[in-house]
Amino acid sequence: MAGGWLDAAADQSMILTWHKLSDDVADHGFFTGLPYRFLRRWFQRAYRRAAEAQPEFDAQVREGLEKLGALERERSSQLDRAADAFASILSCSAQTVSGGGARRAMGQLLYHLGRWIYLMDAWDDLDEDRSRGRYNPLDARFEGQARDNREYLDTTAAHSLRLAGSAASLLEVGEWAPVVENILYVGLPAVQNAVLDGRWKEMRDNIRRKPHERSL
Amino acid sequence: MRDPYEVLGVSPDASDDEVKRSYRDLARKYHPDNYQNNPLADLAEEKMKEINEAYDAITRTRSGGGACAGGGAAQSQGGYGYGYQQQSQPSGGRVFAQARQAIQNNDLEGAERLLQGTARNGEWYFLMGSIAYRRGWLDEARQNYQIAVQMDPGNMEYRQAFSMMQRGGYGYQPDMAGTQCDGMDCCTAMMCMNCLCGGCR
Numbered sequence: 001m002a003g004g005w006l007d008a009a010a011d012q013s014m015i016l017t018w019h020k021l022s023d024d025v026a027d028h029g030f031f032t033g034l035p036y037r038f039l040r041r042w043f044q045r046a047y048r049r050a051a052e053a054q055p056e057f058d059a060q061v062r063e064g065l066e067k068l069g070a071l072e073r074e075r076s077s078q079l080d081r082a083a084d085a086f087a088s089i090l091s092c093s094a095q096t097v098s099g100g101g102a103r104r105a106m107g108q109l110l111y112h113l114g115r116w117i118y119l120m121d122a123w124d125d126l127d128e129d130r131s132r133g134r135y136n137p138l139d140a141r142f143e144g145q146a147r148d149n150r151e152y153l154d155t156t157a158a159h160s161l162r163l164a165g166s167a168a169s170l171l172e173v174g175e176w177a178p179v180v181e182n183i184l185y186v187g188l189p190a191v192q193n194a195v196l197d198g199r200w201k202e203m204r205d206n207i208r209r210k211p212h213e214r215s216l
Numbered sequence: 217m218r219d220p221y222e223v224l225g226v227s228p229d230a231s232d233d234e235v236k237r238s239y240r241d242l243a244r245k246y247h248p249d250n251y252q253n254n255p256l257a258d259l260a261e262e263k264m265k266e267i268n269e270a271y272d273a274i275t276r277t278r279s280g281g282g283a284c285a286g287g288g289a290a291q292s293q294g295g296y297g298y299g300y301q302q303q304s305q306p307s308g309g310r311v312f313a314q315a316r317q318a319i320q321n322n323d324l325e326g327a328e329r330l331l332q333g334t335a336r337n338g339e340w341y342f343l344m345g346s347i348a349y350r351r352g353w354l355d356e357a358r359q360n361y362q363i364a365v366q367m368d369p370g371n372m373e374y375r376q377a378f379s380m381m382q383r384g385g386y387g388y389q390p391d392m393a394g395t396q397c398d399g400m401d402c403c404t405a406m407m408c409m410n411c412l413c414g415g416c417r
Contacts, residue, residue, distance in 0.1 A: 079355045080351075081353070101262075111352050155384040165387055169246065170256055
């Protein structure tokens, strides 16, 4: 099923994948980074086509990642600014939406979804980041006491999900409305609880191993 | 105006109770409280107006075209007369009032420029918190609102804003009773969470 929006989504996915691979190459040494280098080379032509089709999105992703990198290098304690750099990348996808109101609502939805993902990822990676001396925005914000601020994080992450929901309510998604609501009001809160409780990795592995067991 | 039945998501032969129920569900969804200081408040206000007009049109038609029967919509949310704008209790000078208006118009850079160099009192921190909130910087918003309350503990507007942050915001919550996260929702949620595998940092 081809269509303008599907092509745009595929292009954006390609652009994000390529930049993620570039990030992985930069994060690894020469030998450990070889798989990422190989994959990046593999996708290079597809990336070029996608970047030609969506030059503004490509530029914004690049800029967002640079901003994120700078904040990480300075080990910024400003949680929102770090989350913003990531969330803004996701919200750029809204540019392909037609209609000013719908574009704004989609931008807001994607922004808060991105913020939520960033916060959950930061919590999930706390121990590993500490052991490897890597920047973690939650540890930086809470001066090494991130685990003592679980409730604070729970509240602010849930707040982002509510704002994402409020934005989604303003979009005409037709028959997809129940699916979107289920994801925003049931699925992602369930994932949030699992992440904050430290059950996420196990749950994820179980779902992958036993896809027939459909319920959380 | 769009077909009022389409706006309310009911069929033309829906009962009066079904129409009323749908109207109330939608009014709850787009209530001003769910969009306080929200950059999309204007879109929600338009939606609420459309819903009210649709309900008025249907009740007028069904009552034989007379005066608005039941006046349900007229007595309802009443549009966005309240919310950020009406709840404001400006105590500062002209600059703060201009900053409030800029925030209301989503001109956040303009509001910040106005606040540069002004006295950092409770209202300053409240307005900076509001700017941060509109940007989606919820942690910064909460911290600013907290300082505003500390500097001016008697100000209800600041206290309500801080209380809202402590509660994690207000929002429409659909009736999901009995709903479980099924495979498709989890797969989609997992796609969102795929960043955790390699990290988005």
